[in-house]
Structures are given as C-alpha cells and as structure tokens.
Amino acid sequence: MTDMAPLPARGCGATPVLKERGQREVFCGLTGIIWLHRKMQDAFFLVVGSRTCAHLLQSAAGVMIFAEPRFATAILEETDLAGLADAQDELDREVARLLARRPDIRQLFLVGSCPSEVIKLDLAKAAERLTRAHAPHVRVLNYSGSGIETTFTEGEDACLASMVPALPETSERALLLVGALPDVVEDQALALLSALGIDAVRCLPARRSDDTPAIGPNTVFALCQPFLGETHAALRRRGARPIPAPMPFGEEGTTQWLAAIARDFGVSAERFEAVTAAPRARARRAVAAAAETLKGRSVFFFPDSQLEIPLARFLVRECGMEAIEIGTPFLHREIAGPDLDLLPEGPVISEGQDVDLQLDRARAARADLTVCGLGLANPLEAQGLATKWSIELVFTPVHFYEQAGDLAALFARPLRRKARLKIEAAE
C-alpha cells in the first residue's frame, strides 16, 4: 500500500502483563457524559444516582459553563431506597417534567450509577416504559456508567453499546466510524476518506438522532478509540465486521488506520499516496517540532483511559521517547493488538492498579514525564516529576494528521515548562 515503517523485531504483543488488583485512582464511567453530551446535540443524559455522582460530574467538568447543560442527576433520597416501585414512579415524573421543559431532546439516556446498580433499580425496564410513553418524539435508552462496572472511558463504550441494538438494519456496503470525536476532527476524517473514494461513511454516535446510522452484514467498522470493546462486540453481533488497525494517533497511526480501511475498499496504492502524501508530510513536520523536546526522554503511564498503549506507541515510534511502564485500566487484546505489535519490546505493560505500589514504581523510575490523573499530578510535581494530565488527552482534539503536532506538543509542554522556570537566586 505505502511505505510503512517496519515492525519492531520484537513488539509488545507477547509481553507478559503485570496484573494488579488494589486501590484504583480513576474516574468512573459517568465522566464520559461531559464529552458525550456536547457531541450528541439532541441527547440528554440523566444519571440516576447520588449526590456524589452530581458532585463528580461538576468537579470533572471543572466549571459550570452551561446554564443548564444536557445532563443532570436524579439524586436518590432516603424514600427512594425504601421502596423501589416508588423510585420508578419518581423517575417517570422527573423524566416527564424534564422532557416537557426541553422539547429539543430526542434521545434520553438513563445512566445507571453505583447506588442504582447496588439497589438493582431496573433502568432497562424504565427505558422501555418511557420510550413507549414518549414515542415517537423521544427514544429512551439506558446504560451503566457506574464505578463498580466501568472505568472512565468505558462509560462512552457502554453508551455506544446501548445504542447498537436499536440501530436500523441495512444491507448497504458502508463504513462506520465508531467513537465520539470532536466535529472538526470527524470532518477531517470524512474528507480524507472521501478523497480516497469512500463516501458511504456513517458515524456512531451521530451528531443528531436524525443521522443515526443503519448497520448490517455489509457494514465494516473502524474504531477511532481503543476503549470501545463492548461496542465492538455489539456491532459484531449485528453482523458488522471490524477493520483491525492501530489507533489513528500521529502520522504513522493515522496512515496505518487509513491504509487498513483503504485495503478493505480496494483503493489503489497510487490514489492512497496522492491523497495522504501532503497531510503526512505536514504531520511529520509538526511532530518533529515537538519531538525535539521529547526525543530520548522517558515516559511512565498511570492507567486511566485505555489510550495509554496507542499513545505510548506514538511517543516511542514518532517522538523518540522511551516508555518505562504503560498502565492501562483494561487490556483488550484484540483491539490493542495492532498497537502492541508496533511498540518495541521493553516497557512494563500493567493492567488494573494498586495505586500505592504503582506510585512506588513511578518514584523509583523518576521518568522524565509521568502521565497520570488529576488527583496524582500535583503531588508528583511537588516531588520533582514532570507530569501530563491524562484527562486532557480525552478532552482535546488529538486524532488524525492535522492534530498529530498538537498531540506531541501536549506532552512536550510540561517538559518545556520545567526547562524554562528558573526561580533560584542568580548565583
């Protein structure tokens, strides 16, 4: 297809994984609502949970920039815990009130939380009942974003997986892009695919419910995010076929991801070269600028979003960094495989977490850059370690060619700051 960088002699595909089970320092799946509600413009996310859930969403969102965002928490109270039947009635009442006030809402997600799962509040039943009550204007779905079942980005996975059974059926030969991307990034991908001659492209999730994709046995799908394991399985159950590829981060990742799709659609090597040559060269130049700072430096990943393996692959192969440990909350062998194969042998691959033990390892390793969550970042900075907040990697446009330089720059900035600050006395 095109001149790919060679696979390493030995990749991480067969590296034994350090599995840990201890205290985890991660967000729960509810956090995904922060970006999902911006992506799906006529959807509302109603968390059925506790004050803690509401406080988490507020704290993770940082500031309340929206007067009345398209998410809210139905806070369970003492009386709801006493009688579950009443809780269902209460839910009906709150949903009716909400939909009356927000006629723009076409999709409503009832999002389960730790407390609603523990008391076994049946949100699937509620979603069915409410769909009947509010059809055809509003479709009501449910998924769990609870911390006892989902870690951070797995909330998006659960959300998308909940949509799959309800997608209409088609026999059209089409490509489905899976994963919530910022609109600007999604448009770039669609433009590249169109230039390759692939125009039957749908997106899950769609920006508006009118554009909901149809799927069937002639659908092939490409994941844009590595954390969509459940969605991957659900799409297969509907007869769709996955296109395995590395994740589209950096010049190499994007090229290989596009190449895998191009092969499936029989795009000629000449055409592929003609379409990708210019953006590839641009991406390389942009990455090279930030790679100046990153080359030869070491990096340590705490588990957070499952983006760790593809990002480590990008940092090692395109930015010249050395990975010491790559933590991931969950390792999905099939999805992570193409990225693991590209990643040269060497780093510890760890799955799950025991945060105190991992902090001991991070302090011993003293990597030049430690990628971790917000709860750990300042304490590590105070110990002299440069850190990158992992949450920014989920909130910022980082996919495909035009963002490759931005992605590298996100990692370079903490190192540049560290080099720049000179606060000691002059002599």
Place this chain on the structure above:
Amino acid sequence: MKLSVWTYEGPPHVGAMRVATGMRGLHYVLHAPQGDTYADLLFTMIERREERPPVTYTTFQARDLGADTADLFRTACRDAVERFAPQAIIVGASCTAELIQDDPGGMAETMELDIPVIALELPSYQRKENFGADETFYQIVRHLARPMERTARVSCNILGPTGLGFRHRDDVAEITSLLADMGVEVNVTAPMGASPQDLTGLGRAHFNVLLYPETAEAAARWCEKELGQPFTRIVPIGVGATRDFVAEVRALAPAATAPSEEGLRLPWYSASVDSTYLTGKRVFLFGDATHVMAMARVARDEIGFDVVGLGCYNREFARPLRALAREYGVEAIVTDDYLEVEQTIEALAPEMIMGTQMERHIGKRLGIPCAVISAPVHVQDYPARYSPVMGFEGANVLFDTLVHPLVMGLEEHLLHMFRDDFEFHDAAGPSHHGGGAARAESAGGASPPGPPEDISGKMNGADALVWLEAAERELKKIPFFVRGKARRNTEAFAAQRGVQEISVDTLYEAKAHYAR
C-alpha cells in the same frame, strides 16, 4: 428523587475528607467504589495541595459485591495503617458502601489496631458536605480530647478551618496574629494543621474561638459541655464584627488587651470621595450562612450598599439567616437549587452579586458583576498572596474584593461627563478588566440582558409595556451601569400608573419620582 444540575455541597464523606486532609497524622479509610476517588482532585487541583489527601479507598467493584467486600475493607485498612503509620484512623462508607451495609466502623474496631479507630456514620442520602465535616470533627474531638489542667497564661483553641475551605489558610494566620496582639496564645488550631496527638491537648485552652460554625459547631458545643470551655459566637468578618469579636474575647479573657488597628484602612477608604459612587448600589448575597450573614453587615454598614436580597444553601442555618433577613427588610432564600438562585437574582436585578463560584457564573450570564465571598470554591479562591477575609487585614481585603468588580468611582464620574465620547462607549466595561466583553444590551438590540435560555417558564410582567422609540433612544444615552436600574424604575413607575406606552416624558417622570 430530586433533579439536580449543579450542587453547592458535595456528599458528607467529602466533608470528612476536608477534615482528614486538613489534619496531619490522621488517615481516612473509606469504603467506596473507584469513581469516588475523583474527590482527590478537589484538593490537589483546586487547592494545589502538594500531597495526596490521606484517604485510602477500598475501590470495590461489581464482582466483589456479595463475595468479599468486607475482606477488601479489612485489607485496605491494614495496608493503610502499615504504609502511612497514622496516629489515628477514621473509617466510614460513601453512598454506595452505605447500601451494602458492611459496617466499616464495626470491622475496623475488631481488627485490634493499636491506634484509635474512629467510626463515622454519615447518612449520604440525607445530609451533605458541611454536616460531614462537622460530624467528623466532632467525633474525632469526642474520642481524643479529655479535660485537663489549663495553661498558665490565657490561651484558646481555634476551631473550624479545614482543607478546601474558603480563605481558611489566611484567616487562621490573621486571627492568630490578632489574638497574639491581644496577649492570647493559641493552644491548638484544628482540624487544619493539627494531629490527633495535638487534639488530646485541646482541654488545656481556656476557651475556644469558633471561626467556622459550619464545620466545628458540634465540636465547640461538646468542648463547652465536657471540657468547660466557652466559645465565641461572633465570626470576625468586617470591621464591626472584628471589634465585637475582640470585645467577646476580652469578656472571656479579662487579661487580654486591645489590639492595634494601625493597618486598618477600610473605614477611611469607604469614607473617601471615590467611594461616594458605591453608596446605595444594590447587592444580592448568597453562600454559606456564616459568610452571608457577616458580609451583609459589611455591605450595608461598612461600604454603604443596599442589600436587596440574601440567602444560603445550608439549611442547618436557615433560622438565624431568616432572622437577619427580616432585620434587613428582605426575603431570605434558603435553597440548594441553583436554578432557583438564578431566578431570584434575575428578578431582583442587583447591581452586584456577592456569592460563590456558582453565582459568578450566574452573574456572567446575566451581565452582573460578582464578588466571591464563600465556598464552594474554585482554584481562583486560593490566591498566592496573603488574602484573609477575617480580622482587620481581612476588612481591607474585603474592600478591594467588593470594589474590584465595579467601575471605579472616578471612572464612573468621567463616564457621566463624557458619555457620548467614542472611547467611553457602553461596551468598554470597567477599564481595569480585560478586553471589552460585549454587553448583552448592544446598540442594535433593545432586549434587556437575560439568560441564554428561558428556563423558568414564567411570564415577564414587562411584556405588556411598550417603549416608544424616542424613549428607547433616550434610555441608551444613560450610562450602561445605571441603565438597567433606569429601565426597571421606569417600568415599575409606568406599571403603577397603568401607563402602557413609555415615552421620554415617562422616563423623566420616573427619574424625578425615584430621585433621592
């Protein structure tokens, strides 16, 4: 079930974390699922703490339920004691663990740890963050403090400051120095900065200074009853309250001397000519009850504002707040529903809000300046410089805080003089704030500033009134910072008289009517 968009207070275990994180040598073992660890970032990001909160979460998962969540707790508890070697631990459950009824307190007590184990019962589905902090501190004090011989010289404890508090760091420094100036030593400051060992010596103090009733009133009452220590009722925010506090301390400690007021500038600043322009500005206050009640006095008596409304989100203090509101001749609003607060502010249309970070956002949407006076906090509420709100230096800080969002007096005066000059156009805003944010009421549109979406569903009473074109043009000639008031007054005047159409004459008749 109660629908909530934004909350003023977190759950009660976050209150317990504020106590634990403020202290030294104490560890909190919290039976909770993994998502609850988000709370760490409140402390490490908002407060920029250099250490992780001393909290071990059991982070149980669905697969552990029914099998071995209790074991998980015991392991977490033992590991935490071994790794962190605390002087004491507090144990409890978050909202989810409360449902699975593992009884962390009971389990920890049977583990035969050789340090004090303090069990917390914090009902997550009934109470909130401030209760959690108050109850936790009370339980710790009750377990550790004992009556003992008083110090030879007069001394007090300072009770209430916690992690993630609004200006607690600097308030404590200011009040400690005020007390030192009066010859009163501080025996223990707690929770912030104290270890469990320190708390065993609480009883040595002659009396307690209760700086933050929200987080330490239960402990202060227990100390009064069990240790015979009276406590101060006045929170020293503002000049008058600080002087009253000094008098209260001197009544409790007759040997105490009067402190110096040398650095106090607020009274003269308020009396200086520039501040004439502050007189009668209409302000609305919202926050925790303690800060709101104290700041209402500062606003009215020490700056010369008109208090047009006030409220708090902590129901526990509804009674004193309502009493104070009556004294100010306004309606009190006691709610934790942010949309209700927004509607109240919209209806009252104050010229400034004194509120929390939530009201700062409301103000931004409604185009009303806001000064932050209370938790919930934001990274901006931890300034690098020394900025207490208590004591005499605190009064100086408050003057600056309340004046900063407004147009400076001298500038307002110039705007009146040169109101048609292009450089003083409406959208320019106060000159000491960054780049002219466009005002909602631009030259082109005549609609008053409102929220982006009308979510209240109520009818606007002014809909029935029509502004004639000439009157609308005349209204635009009035400087933007008084235009809202002029519009409101004119409409109220017209409505009273049953006038449907507002002319230039109506506008000036209303102006004459409301002239003071």
